[in-house]
Amino acid sequence: MGPGAEFDMIRSIWRRIGGTAAASGDDCAFFEVDGARLAISSDLSIEGTHFQAGWMGLHEIGWRAATAGLSDLAAVAATPLGITVSVGVPAERPEGDLAEVMEGVAEATKEAGAVIWGGDIVRCDRMVLDVTVVGRLEKDPVLRSGARVGDGLFVTGQLGGPAAALAAWDGLSEPDALARARFVRPRARIVEAQWLRDRGAHAMIDVSDGLLADAGHLAAASEVACVLDLNAVPVHPAAVGREQALTSGEEYELLVALNGDDSVVGEFSGRFGLSLTRVGRVEAGSEASVERDGVVVSNLSSFEHF
Amino acid sequence: MGPGAEFDMIRSIWRRIGGTAAASGDDCAFFEVDGARLAISSDLSIEGTHFQAGWMGLHEIGWRAATAGLSDLAAVAATPLGITVSVGVPAERPEGDLAEVMEGVAEATKEAGAVIWGGDIVRCDRMVLDVTVVGRLEKDPVLRSGARVGDGLFVTGQLGGPAAALAAWDGLSEPDALARARFVRPRARIVEAQWLRDRGAHAMIDVSDGLLADAGHLAAASEVACVLDLNAVPVHPAAVGREQALTSGEEYELLVALNGDDSVVGEFSGRFGLSLTRVGRVEAGSEASVERDGVVVSNLSSFEHF
Numbered sequence: 110m111g112p113g114a115e116f117d118m119i120r121s122i123w124r125r126i127g128g129t130a131a132a133s134g135d136d137c138a139f140f141e142v143d144g145a146r147l148a149i150s151s152d153l154s155i156e157g158t159h160f161q162a163g164w165m166g167l168h169e170i171g172w173r174a175a176t177a178g179l180s181d182l183a184a185v186a187a188t189p190l191g192i193t194v195s196v197g198v199p200a201e202r203p204e205g206d207l208a209e210v211m212e213g214v215a216e217a218t219k220e221a222g223a224v225i226w227g228g229d230i231v232r233c234d235r236m237v238l239d240v241t242v243v244g245r246l247e248k249d250p251v252l253r254s255g256a257r258v259g260d261g262l263f264v265t266g267q268l269g270g271p272a273a274a275l276a277a278w279d280g281l282s283e284p285d286a287l288a289r290a291r292f293v294r295p296r297a298r299i300v301e302a303q304w305l306r307d308r309g310a311h312a313m314i315d316v317s318d319g320l321l322a323d324a325g326h327l328a329a330a331s332e333v334a335c336v337l338d339l340n341a342v343p344v345h346p347a348a349v350g351r352e353q354a355l356t357s358g359e360e361y362e363l364l365v366a367l368n369g370d371d372s373v374v375g376e377f378s379g380r381f382g383l384s385l386t387r388v389g390r391v392e393a394g395s396e397a398s399v400e401r402d403g404v405v406v407s408n409l410s411s412f413e414h415f
Numbered sequence: 416m417g418p419g420a421e422f423d424m425i426r427s428i429w430r431r432i433g434g435t436a437a438a439s440g441d442d443c444a445f446f447e448v449d450g451a452r453l454a455i456s457s458d459l460s461i462e463g464t465h466f467q468a469g470w471m472g473l474h475e476i477g478w479r480a481a482t483a484g485l486s487d488l489a490a491v492a493a494t495p496l497g498i499t500v501s502v503g504v505p506a507e508r509p510e511g512d513l514a515e516v517m518e519g520v521a522e523a524t525k526e527a528g529a530v531i532w533g534g535d536i537v538r539c540d541r542m543v544l545d546v547t548v549v550g551r552l553e554k555d556p557v558l559r560s561g562a563r564v565g566d567g568l569f570v571t572g573q574l575g576g577p578a579a580a581l582a583a584w585d586g587l588s589e590p591d592a593l594a595r596a597r598f599v600r601p602r603a604r605i606v607e608a609q610w611l612r613d614r615g616a617h618a619m620i621d622v623s624d625g626l627l628a629d630a631g632h633l634a635a636a637s638e639v640a641c642v643l644d645l646n647a648v649p650v651h652p653a654a655v656g657r658e659q660a661l662t663s664g665e666e667y668e669l670l671v672a673l674n675g676d677d678s679v680v681g682e683f684s685g686r687f688g689l690s691l692t693r694v695g696r697v698e699a700g701s702e703a704s705v706e707r708d709g710v711v712v713s714n715l716s717s718f719e720h721f
Binding site for chain 1: 449461
């Protein structure tokens with residue numbers, strides 16, 4: 110687990126209930142049944158906390174909630190099997206609305222090669238969506254804790270789109286169409302993660318709290334320092350500068366620690382039509398930091414969603 | 416699946432997203448991984464919808480939420496392996512409160528022989544708890560759909576306690592201590608369910624909507640009629656009459672269709688210190704009905720929680 114108030118709280122609670130908990134601090138928990146190896150994760154999205162109803166269509170709300178969960182499976186290189194979806198839905202919203210949310214969930218689930226197993230539906234005064242995903246591990250999972258001194262840090266895609274969309278909505282304006290698309294229709298990098306695992310990824314995390322914050326989680330779990338090069342961060346065209354790209358959360362791109370030359374970059378983008386960018390390096394030490402032109406930039410605060 | 420508005424809605428949505436859904440209409444969904452057979456279920460509890468904060472302590476809220484999920488595993492005779500817990504918690508509630516909820520979850524989970532794998536914590540203006548349970552199937556699951564004409568209908572425990580507690584709270588009075596205990600500290604009948612499976616139970620369901628409503632679900636899934644004998648319903652000492660016992664929900668007792676004589680009753684209660692009562696029979700036909708002194712009582716409405 111990384112730093113921050115949410116992690117401190119979880120750690121404290123985990124200590125209190127320690128006798129029965131099996132928390133790994135990774136994006137998923139792992140378990141074995143009769144020789145089968147599985148990964149599981151839950152993600153709770155609440156209207157008003159994680160999104161405003163006016164920002165997105167119902168289909169998009171469903172897609173996003175499912176993708177947040179599926180991305181946790183991607184982060185450990187698991188293959189999605191199925192999901193359960195619990196939905197709290199306002200009483201005044203007709204059945205058709207709930208169906209539209211579930212269609213978004215179903216589309217994301219199907220694209221990931223998984224199925225919806227079931228769930229629960231209850232009345233609530235706002236939309237609540239909790240998605241639990243279960244995946245199969247064909248090989249050892251890629252953990253947050255495996256980064257080694259000398260590894261390069263790579264990130265998939267371009268960052269900053271979701272933050273740009275949120276900034277627009279906060280200013281009561283309509284976001285740029287590409288930035289909006291990054292927020293309402295993120296992709297879980299499932300096959301990309303398995304390819305990176307097979308190319309020898311030592312550690313992996315999905316960018317949900319922001320590149321800097323998630324590099325901090327990786328550093329803490331691996332007991333290393335993660336040094337990001339601000340000039341190298343791949344910036345989404347709609348993002349306002351590199352700082353926004355560094356702190357934009359809910360990207361669901363992958364941050365990977367990998368020991369290798371830049372041939373992996375060309376191979377990856379050639380295969381997936383998605384950029385892979387070397388954004389930093391793993392050093393001895395602790396914490397995540399950001400350099401610009403070789404000088405540490407110290408005053409960037411990380412994005413905390415709790 | 417049984418009758419009622421909730422089931423109609425779920426059925427309609429399932430039709431729309433049918434391509435990816437694998438809904439069974441049972442208390443759990445089932446899946447196989449590398450030869451291992453698993454069952455999974457999710458239960459969402461929301462403050463204001465399922466409970467009021469003043470009714471229960473935080474530990475009890477956690478216990479109840481976990482037990483509702485674990486009872487779904489019991490209903491199919493699965494062995495609990497682990498759970499994930501997503502919690503929405505009001506910002507003004509301190510960390511200690513969240514820990515207390517999780518201790519209740521942990522205690523119920525430990526008693527069921529399972530572990531907490533992980534979950535999610537987010538801010539919300541009310542307590543939200545979604546529990547996903549995963550269990551292992553050592554043998555074929557006992558489904559709702561297996562009841563056969565000629566089976567007897569049996570129920571574990573005594574019914575009506577939760578309804579009596581709710582009625583007291585609705586009247587702004589304190590419930591009877593035993594009734595309250597049935598509401599705040601229900602038990603998932605896990606080992607009892609496996610014993611009943613091994614004794615040849617044809618169909619099983621946990622009593623979450625009320626005996627009559629759940630007998631209706633069993634009848635619908637099995638395409639039979641379930642006839643309950645009002646005089647035979649085991650009434651909790653604090654319940655106000657048999658009607659309350661017939662409609663009291665969230666009991667988490669088991670309703671079982673089993674072809675056998677009453678020797679099962681004595682064996683069961685001798686082994687578990689819990690009553691097993693013959694409450695009716697399975698006939699050709701459809702729907703659930705209630706007889707008193709051999710005459711059908713037609714005006715009992717079922718409890719609907721949605």
